[in-house]
Amino acid sequence: xxxxxxxxxxxxxxxxxxxxxxxxxxxxxxxxxxxxxxxxxxxxxxxxxxxxxxxxxxxxxxxxxxxxxxxxxxxxxxxxxxxxxxxxxxxxxxxxxxxxxxxxxxxxxxxxxxxxxxxxxxxxxxxxxxxxxxxxxxxxxxxxxxxxxxxxxxxxxxxxxxxxxxxxxxxxxxxxxxxxxxxxxxxxxxxxxxxxxxxxxxxxxxxxxxxxxxxxxxxxxxxxxxxxxxxxxxxxxxxxxxxxxxxxxxxxxxxxxxxxxxxxxxxxxxxxxxxxxxxxxxxxxxxxxxxxxxxxxxxxxxxxxxxxxxxxxxxxxxxxxxxxxxxxxxxxxxxxxxxxxxxxxxxxxxxxxxxxxxxxxxxxxxxxxxxxxxxxxxxxxxxxxxxxxxxxxxxxxxxxxxxxxxxxxxxxxxxxxxxxxxxxxxxxxxxxxxxxxxxxxxxxxxxxxxxxxxxx
Amino acid sequence: xxxxxxxxxxxxxxxxxxxxxxxxxxxxxxxxxxxxxxxxxxxxxxxxxxxxxxxxxxxxx
Numbered sequence: 224x225x226x227x228x229x230x231x232x233x234x235x236x237x238x239x240x241x242x243x244x245x246x247x248x249x250x251x252x253x254x255x256x257x258x259x260x261x262x263x264x265x266x267x268x269x270x271x272x273x274x275x276x277x278x279x280x281x282x283x284x285x286x287x288x289x290x291x292x293x294x295x296x297x298x299x300x301x302x303x304x305x306x307x308x309x310x311x312x313x314x315x316x317x318x319x320x321x322x323x324x325x326x327x328x329x330x331x332x333x334x335x336x337x338x339x340x341x342x343x344x345x346x347x348x349x350x351x352x353x354x355x356x357x358x359x360x361x362x363x364x365x366x367x368x369x370x371x372x373x374x375x376x377x378x379x380x381x382x383x384x385x386x387x388x389x390x391x392x393x394x395x396x397x398x399x400x401x402x403x404x405x406x407x408x409x410x411x412x413x414x415x416x417x418x419x420x421x422x423x424x425x426x427x428x429x430x431x432x433x434x435x436x437x438x439x440x441x442x443x444x445x446x447x448x449x450x451x452x453x454x455x456x457x458x459x460x461x462x463x464x465x466x467x468x469x470x471x472x473x474x475x476x477x478x479x480x481x482x483x484x485x486x487x488x489x490x491x492x493x494x495x496x497x498x499x500x501x502x503x504x505x506x507x508x509x510x511x512x513x514x515x516x517x518x519x520x521x522x523x524x525x526x527x528x529x530x531x532x533x534x535x536x537x538x539x540x541x542x543x544x545x546x547x548x549x550x551x552x553x554x555x556x557x558x559x560x561x562x563x564x565x566x567x568x569x570x571x572x573x574x575x576x577x578x579x580x581x582x583x584x585x586x587x588x589x590x591x592x593x594x595x596x597x598x599x600x601x602x603x604x605x606x607x608x609x610x611x612x613x614x615x616x617x618x619x620x621x622x623x624x625x626x627x628x629x630x631x632x633x634x635x636x637x638x639x640x641x642x643x644x645x646x647x648x649x650x651x652x653x654x655x656x657x658x659x660x661x662x663x664x665x666x667x668x669x670x671x672x673x674x675x676x677x678x679x
Numbered sequence: 680x681x682x683x684x685x686x687x688x689x690x691x692x693x694x695x696x697x698x699x700x701x702x703x704x705x706x707x708x709x710x711x712x713x714x715x716x717x718x719x720x721x722x723x724x725x726x727x728x729x730x731x732x733x734x735x736x737x738x739x740x
Contacts, residue, residue: 425690443696457705
């Protein structure tokens with residue numbers, strides 16, 4: 224039996240996560256027994272499970288010093304810096320919903336880290352089972368500052384300065400500092416009563432009392448705290464970002480030949496049935512149009528795209544159709560999320576997590592020309608990247624005659640001749656190092672070829 | 680109480696009182712506005728709750 228402590232689980236003394244035989248387990252330390260027992264016997268854990276707010280668990284064993292629980296497994300843990308704006312908003316709102324529900328049941332969230340939330344089955348879900356504590360009458364919310372640093376800060380920066388700021392936590396794992404946040408925001412943010420109090424005033428007071436570690440109790444009634452939560456909820460619910468991006472409404476923009484489009488859809492379906500796949504990663508999947516064709520066949524699909532707006536459109540469809548099998552995330556293939564944190568082992572890289580997830584198939588439609596011609600990535604390197612995604616790959620290769628390819632080549636100007644290697648033959652040769660070609664078909668009435676590949 | 684692994688910030692604990700008071704005023708103003716609108720027959724556009732599948736009756740307002 225192999226057991227391995229999760230290297231990202233070290234902050235909280237209440238317990239830690241470990242992986243044993245492919246299942247996710249958690250040790251509850253003695254100091255948390257009272258809370259754990261009360262959360263269980265009061266039915267509050269069950270209430271959170273029923274509402275799908277918290278990942279469910281079962282008690283496996285119990286001794287005097289530790290309790291071990293097993294959590295339901297989530298196939299792919301995703302991080303705040305991989306979410307679209309709406310997903311980030313919903314993660315923040317879920318945290319507030321949980322805190323409100325806690326107060327109604329005489330508990331409180333003792334932390335409000337954005338890493339406590341991940342997206343699973345089409346929704347955000349809280350994954351830190353030991354984040355709850357007893358509510359002490361009239362005590363303020365201890366995790367309030369953390370909530371602002373992890374959620375409100377990045378969301379407001381995004382509102383004012385665009386979606387790059389959704390990645391704030393990749394740089395600041397502990398959340399953005401209040402001083403910096405307050406300094407960055409434009410003057411007009413002072414006109415918002417919510418931002419004035421929850422960011423600017425907060426930053427000021429935080430600095431003022433920086434070295435003063437006195438205890439602050441009994442200054443906030445429960446009713447007032449609920450008002451604070453409702454105020455934040457309302458503000459965040461109505462936050463919007465207005466930023467046009469390159470791949471926004473992609474399938475409306477491009478002038479796809481309808482026949483070629485249908486052929487491609489059918490081919491994707493046939494290919495996925497033929498490999499008897501159950502799970503998939505769609506690289507450059509935009510709003511999930513092609514993955515959605517596989518909804519009946521697949522249990523789990525990651526649809527990754529560099530464009531936060533496209534990912535958001537995908538997420539909106541998931542909400543609307545109540546789809547559980549699709550996970551939309553923002554991924555830049557040219558700079559995928561790295562290993563962050565202490566020892567580089569706290570938050571895991573995109574590639575590590577994909578490999579860990581053991582997916583059946585990879586889909587790469589209409590991306591290779593961008594990777595190769597915009598990113599200057601040689602075929603040998605992109606082949607290596609795709610070979611890490613899954614054992615089966617369906618990849619679309621637009622030939623030199625394709626209008627997009629010509630556009631990209633023309634934008635290279637004098638450097639154009641450097642890309643003379645971009646052709647079918649070189650593609651096949653370089654990809655043959657990692658894959659064997661199972662099937663190759665030219666899409667009628669287009670200048671594109673579909674390759675079904677199998678990893679060597 | 681479980682000891683926290685991070686500093687909740689003395690200032691952050693104090694400022695909550697002010698932030699809650701401001702939120703209270705805003706919420707009150709919104710409720711009044713909502714009432715006036717409903718008297719005039721203007722309906723607020725209501726966004727679907729993203730967690731609504733599990734809890735269709737919940738009303739966060």
